[in-house]
Structures are given as structure tokens and as C-alpha cells.
Amino acid sequence: MSATTPAPEAVDLDAIQSVASGIHRAISTVIEGKDEVVSTAVTVLLAEGHLLMEDVPGVGKTMLAKALARAIDCDVSRVQFTPDLLPSDITGVSVFNQDTRAFEFRRGAIFANVVVGDEINRASPKTQSALLESMEERQVTVDGTTYPLPRPFLVMATQNPIEMEGTYPLPEAQRDRFMARLSMGYPSAASEKAMLLSHGGDNPLDALTPVTTAAEVQRQIEAIRGLHTADALRQYVVDLMHASRNHRQLRLGASPRAGLHLLRAARAHAALSGRDHVLPEDVQTMAVPVLAHRVLPTGEASLARHSTSDLVRDLLGRTSVPAGR
Known part of the structure; x- marks a missing residue:
């Protein structure tokens, strides 16, 4: 059996x-x-x-x-x-303890x-980059030791x-x-x-x-991760990502990470709307806040005063919407 x-x-x-x-x-x-x-x-x-x-x-x-x-x-x-903010102010720093004769890790502000x-744009690029690992992997590595974030x-x-x-x-x-x-x-x-x-x-x-x-x-x-997502809906997200990379008014399209974020945001939107499954409307509602800051317009689009939000809405209008649940 x-x-x-x-x-x-x-x-x-x-x-x-x-x-x-x-x-x-x-x-x-x-x-x-x-x-x-x-x-x-x-x-x-x-x-x-x-x-x-x-x-x-x-x-x-x-x-x-x-x-x-x-x-x-x-x-x-x-x-x-x-x-003048330093990366160690964010991630933390190892300090030598005279009493124990060993280094101790003192956690930075990121541990919350x-x-x-x-x-955030007032800090130097070096300090901004201190957030990259913590935001993506939810951990911090200092002096070869990795510390998980809460x-x-x-x-x-x-x-x-x-x-x-x-x-x-x-x-x-x-x-x-x-x-x-x-x-x-x-x-x-x-x-x-x-x-x-x-x-x-x-x-x-x-x-x-x-x-x-x-x-x-x-x-x-964790519960929201279990929301039903049809294969056609996932294909819709992929189609939007590929359309952004081929749009004539965008010189930088959406990354694969953007697609993952859009799907996760759509799941959360569906749950907050009282549904246990994701609809194309959830993807469309979250598309502008999730995608507009990631794509870059061409010089011609900027001169024509087309915002990235406008271009994302244009993507939504050009991409076929799947039917059914």
C-alpha cells in the first residue's frame, strides 16, 4: 500500500x-x-x-x-x-576581556x-553593506563566527x-x-x-x-506560508518578472528575489483579505510597492517623466492574467 x-x-x-x-x-x-x-x-x-x-x-x-x-x-x-556610523555599530564587535583573557562578542543594534x-542613506556604503547579510539570511557573521538574529x-x-x-x-x-x-x-x-x-x-x-x-x-x-498558491499563479509572477526584464523603458528589470518577495507579499495580502488561497488580484495589489524600487528606467523614460510605479502598472496591463483559482 x-x-x-x-x-x-x-x-x-x-x-x-x-x-x-x-x-x-x-x-x-x-x-x-x-x-x-x-x-x-x-x-x-x-x-x-x-x-x-x-x-x-x-x-x-x-x-x-x-x-x-x-x-x-x-x-x-x-x-x-x-x-560616521561604523559597520560594527550595527552588527557588533569582539572585545578582549582582561579578566577572562578571551574575546567576547558585544551585540550591535541589529540584534532586535x-x-x-x-x-539610512546618510551612512556610507560600507556601513549600508553591513545590513546585507542580516536582511537576507537573518544572521550576522563577525570574526568568522555566525550569530542568528531573533x-x-x-x-x-x-x-x-x-x-x-x-x-x-x-x-x-x-x-x-x-x-x-x-x-x-x-x-x-x-x-x-x-x-x-x-x-x-x-x-x-x-x-x-x-x-x-x-x-x-x-x-x-509561518501560517501564511501554507496558503494555497496555484501553479498558474506562480507562472503569473514569473511572467511579470520576465516582462520587466524585456520592457523597452526599463534598463534594469526585477530580480528572482523580487519574484519571491512578490509571492510572499501576495500570500500575506490574501490572508489579510480572508482567503486561504492567492488570487492574481493579490499579486497586482502588491506589485507596485514590491517592484517599483527595484527596477531602473531608461534615460528616455526618465526624460518623459515616467515613474517606475507607472512602468510597473504598465507591466501589469501587458501581462496575461491566469483564470481560475
Whole structure:
């Protein structure tokens, strides 16, 4: 009698949505009128990705990162990136202990569940590269010894796209490790008025208490991995990646890592939408935040003022959508 493959364990969508909605509500008490931005941030968290927030100063990038970190009862660290920041300040350093006559490893700021990196493009490329191993492999190697990072592990970095004095553009390899890029945008008039009221006195972050734990978030991350993904849906993601590499207005298309991140983000979006399977709509919803910061336009596209977000939407319009579940 041949062995049968066990049926996959059912995903507890209620538990996933309960965790996500709790985090969303907590952040929304601090960030006014940005439901879509907050939803994407929570989706990236549950997809086990990293988040890059790029926008002009003063629109709430750091506040969003702090609010998400505080909504989870976990280890949080903040790194203010400056030109004189050293890689060892992030990863840690081995120090000789006179008493034990041996080297001891002192952990850097990267050893936390949520790492808030403020103005990441102000650090030198050498310091930026210190994040590469930790973001991709969730570990740190110092002096030949590898140290695992806590789970879940999320890097939320902010950068200002306008100021160029004293900044170093993130290299493509670094940008590719961020699952998604968000732009906060200016608030509506009503939201800005509400913000003046709520932020005019006490800091609303002081009243924000954790709504879940790191262990619970990690459980839901692992559960989301079990969502049903049809072969046609995976082929759709591959088709989008190949279309980006052949687009006449893109000089750099999406990497294979981008496809993996897009599928993981689509799974998380499906779970937060109450479904135990991924639809093309989930891929399409997450395509712009996941792909737009990874692709590079040609000179002609830049002169024509075509943003990478516009080009990703063009890719979606040109790629055939699979039918059925």
C-alpha cells in the first residue's frame, strides 16, 4: 500500500486577521488617514519582509516605524544613520576581556526583532553593506563566527529622496533586499487638522501599548506560508518578472528575489483579505510597492517623466492574467 501525502494543515485565517487588525488599529491611533500605507506595512511584516519608507521630511515615516515597533511586545532598536556610523555599530564587535583573557562578542543594534533605521542613506556604503547579510539570511557573521538574529526580524528604514548633501544613494543590492517601498504622502486637510489636535499635546506614541507578541507574529508568518498558491499563479509572477526584464523603458528589470518577495507579499495580502488561497488580484495589489524600487528606467523614460510605479502598472496591463483559482 503506497503512502499518501498528508493534507496540508488548514490555515487559521481568523487568528491571522486578529493579529493584523490589532496592529493596524494601534498604528492608526498615531498615523492619521493613511489606512493603505498602514495596511501595506502590516502586510510586509506578516510576509517576513523589510520595509523602506521614502518621502520628504515631516510626513510621519519615522513615526510609522516607531508605532509598528511599539505595537508588538518585542525587542526594538533604533539606529540613527550618520556618515560616521561604523559597520560594527550595527552588527557588533569582539572585545578582549582582561579578566577572562578571551574575546567576547558585544551585540550591535541589529540584534532586535524590529530595527528602525532612520535616514539610512546618510551612512556610507560600507556601513549600508553591513545590513546585507542580516536582511537576507537573518544572521550576522563577525570574526568568522555566525550569530542568528531573533525571529521575527524586520528592518524598517527611512530615507529622504530630496536632500542630496551628505547622502549616499542606496545601491541596487541593498534596495533589492527591501520587500516593499512606501511613500507616506501628505495628509488630507481633515487628517492634518486631527493630527494638530492629537499631537499638539502629549506624544500619542506614549499611549500606544503592545497588542501582540513577537512569538504570535512569528506563528502567523509561518501560517501564511501554507496558503494555497496555484501553479498558474506562480507562472503569473514569473511572467511579470520576465516582462520587466524585456520592457523597452526599463534598463534594469526585477530580480528572482523580487519574484519571491512578490509571492510572499501576495500570500500575506490574501490572508489579510480572508482567503486561504492567492488570487492574481493579490499579486497586482502588491506589485507596485514590491517592484517599483527595484527596477531602473531608461534615460528616455526618465526624460518623459515616467515613474517606475507607472512602468510597473504598465507591466501589469501587458501581462496575461491566469483564470481560475
